[in-house]
Amino acid sequence: NAGVTQTPKFQVLKTGQSMTLQCAQDMNHEYMSWYRQDPGMGLRLIHYSVGAGITDQGEVPNGYNVSRSTTEDFPLRLLSAAPSQTSVYFCASSYSETGGTYEQYFGPGTRLTVT
Amino acid sequence: DAKTTQPPSMDCAEGRAANLPCNHSTISGNEYVYWYRQIHSQGPQYIIHGLKNNETNEMASLIITEDRKSSTLILPHATLRDTAVYYCIVRVARQAGTALIFGKGTTLSVSS
Numbered sequence: 001n002a003g004v005t006q007t008p009k010f011q012v013l014k015t016g017q018s019m020t021l022q023c024a025q026d027m028n029h030e031y032m033s034w035y036r037q038d039p040g041m042g043l044r045l046i047h048y049s050v051g052a053g054i055t056d057q058g059e060v061p062n063g064y065n066v067s068r069s070t071t072e073d074f075p076l077r078l079l080s081a082a083p084s085q086t087s088v089y090f091c092a093s094s095y096s097e098t099g100g101t102y103e104q105y106f107g108p109g110t111r112l113t114v115t
Numbered sequence: 116d117a118k119t120t121q122p123p124s125m126d127c128a129e130g131r132a133a134n135l136p137c138n139h140s141t142i143s144g145n146e147y148v149y150w151y152r153q154i155h156s157q158g159p160q161y162i163i164h165g166l167k168n169n170e171t172n173e174m175a176s177l178i179i180t181e182d183r184k185s186s187t188l189i190l191p192h193a194t195l196r197d198t199a200v201y202y203c204i205v206r207v208a209r210q211a212g213t214a215l216i217f218g219k220g221t222t223l224s225v226s227s
Contacts, residue, residue: 004158040219042216042217042218042219043159043215043217045215088156090158090159092158092159103149103161103164104159104161104215105161106158106159106160107158108157108158109156109157109158
């Protein structure tokens with residue numbers, strides 16, 4: 001298994017540009033989520049999905065959109081990039097969060113800089 | 116979710132056991148203790164979790180006190196590759212949509 005993969009690894013955007021961060025997992029996990037990590041802030045939940053076609057907001061959803069058309073993929077879209085969105089973005093997946101205490105598997109991260 | 120308190124940093128000699136403490140004095144009866152670690156710039160990695168019994172897997176052991184107000188993660192033979200930030204997290208199971216609250220964790224430095 002490749003686990004959780006994320007592309008790109010690095011990205012530089014100008015203010016106002018849009019882009020999509022890709023996340024895929026090959027473990028047939030129902031639950032997927034996106035976090036951002038900023039210095040001194042820990043990881044904060046942006047959006048999550050409990051299955052294909054079902055998404056919901058986390059702690060810091062503003063400026064981001066998600067969709068889940070397949071079990072494997074969970075892309076994160078930045079609608080109009082702002083410098084405040086400069087961060088490291090992690091995608092995570094697990095078996096159903098509502099079914100037990102399953103651990104989350106994290107991807108390697110995407111380092112985004114918005115100028 | 117209950118708040119956790121961890122020392123900001125610890126040192127350990129290679130080959131020795133690393134014992135990382137965590138206080139969670141307000142833990143509820145249905146909250147589990149999870150440990151994750153984050154090696155420099157990589158995604159967090161799950162280590163182990165438990166409810167009230169001690170747990171062991173191929174990576175580590177988790178010792179939870181009888182009153183569940185604190186726990187210790189034990190890396191039995193630390194190596195240089197165990198240098199990382201270790202996070203103790205307490206959360207309820209079966210709770211979709213709640214984030215793992217990572218906090219600041221303990222930076223473990225393993226030296227030769």
